[in-house]
Amino acid sequence: MSRLTIYDENSPAAPLLVSEDAxxxxxxxxEIGVEFDRWSSPVSLAAxxxxxxxxxxxxxxxxxxxxxxxxxSADVIKLTPxxxxxxxxxxxxxxxxxxxEDEIRFFVDGSGHFVMHVGGRVYxxxxxxxxxxxxxANTKHWFDAGDRPSFTALRVFTDTSGWxxxxxGDQISARFxxx
Ligand SMILES: [Fe+2]
Numbered sequence: 001m002s003r004l005t006i007y008d009e010n011s012p013a014a015p016l017l018v019s020e021d022a023x024x025x026x027x028x029x030x031e032i033g034v035e036f037d038r039w040s041s042p043v044s045l046a047a048x049x050x051x052x053x054x055x056x057x058x059x060x061x062x063x064x065x066x067x068x069x070x071x072x073s074a075d076v077i078k079l080t081p082x083x084x085x086x087x088x089x090x091x092x093x094x095x096x097x098x099x100x101e102d103e104i105r106f107f108v109d110g111s112g113h114f115v116m117h118v119g120g121r122v123y124x125x126x127x128x129x130x131x132x133x134x135x136x137a138n139t140k141h142w143f144d145a146g147d148r149p150s151f152t153a154l155r156v157f158t159d160t161s162g163w164x165x166x167x168x169g170d171q172i173s174a175r176f177x178x179x
Contacts, residue, residue, distance in 0.1 A: 002038065003126040004028055009117065012175050016121070029125065032118040035134040036125065039106065047109075051076035054108060058154060061106075069104060069134070071156045076108075081148040093143040096173055097165040101158050103135040110151030113178040116141045122176050142173045 004025040006017040019025055026036045043057045054076050055062070062074050079086055096117060105114075107127050114133055116123040117140040127133050135141055145151055157163055 002128050002131050005124040005126075007122040007124070007176065009120050009122055009172065012122075025125065029116075029123060029133075032116060032123060033136045033139065034116055034123070034125075035132070037132040038130050039132055041130065045108070051078070054152065054154070058106070058108070062154065062156065065104070065106075065132070066156060069102065069156065069158065071104065071158045074154055074156045076152065077155055078152040079110075079145065079149045081150055083149075086149050087147075090144065090147070090149060093165060094173055096140050096142050096168045096170045098138050098140055098168065099163050099165065101137050101163055103141070103163070104133075104156040106132045106154040106156075108152040108154060110145070110149075110153075112143060112145035112149070112151050112153070114141060114143055115173065115176060115178065117170075117172060122172070124176065124178060126178070140168055140170075144173075144178045146178065 001020045002022060002025060003020045005015045006028065007015050022038045029036045039061065041061060045054060045057055055074060079089060107129050109129050111126060111128040114125045114127060114135060116135060125133060
């Protein structure tokens with residue numbers, strides 16, 4: 001189940017809000033400019049579907065989303081616990097960073113945490129299959145799918161050159177381990 005947990009940035013042990021209600025999650029995140037939506041898509045895919053097949057199956061949804069966002073391209077990222085690169089990939093986005101373009105992801109399968117740090121608060125959004133999240137450019141955040149990452153996600157880009165992590169140097173993510 002998707003879940004949002006909100007904390008004061010100085011109180012990792014005392015959540016201000018925990019909700020699994022999609023409407024509450026969307027409303028709370030919209031207050032910081034983050035878009036959250038749950039797609040009830042009829043798409044069903046084999047677990048071993050190739051990236052091309054996944055993109056093709058979601059093409060109508062992607063076209064609509066990319067039209068709305070003015071985005072130019074999309075691809076598929078898949079990470080499984082047995083991938084030898086998993087620890088390095090986890091490490092890559094585990095520290096607080098920003099991008100100069102929106103980070104738009106749709107979870108086809110599995111789950112992962114997008115954690116935003118805005119206005120003295122930490123917003124831990126556990127996204128699962130069917131969830132769309134769009135983190136605006138220049139929003140401080142990190143991503144963690146745990147030490148056994150398992151997810152398949154669509155990535156939508158307006159400009160792939162903008163999707164580079166600029167690290168803030170703040171070690172806050174270490175104080176808010178995802179569960
Ligand atoms: Fe990011």
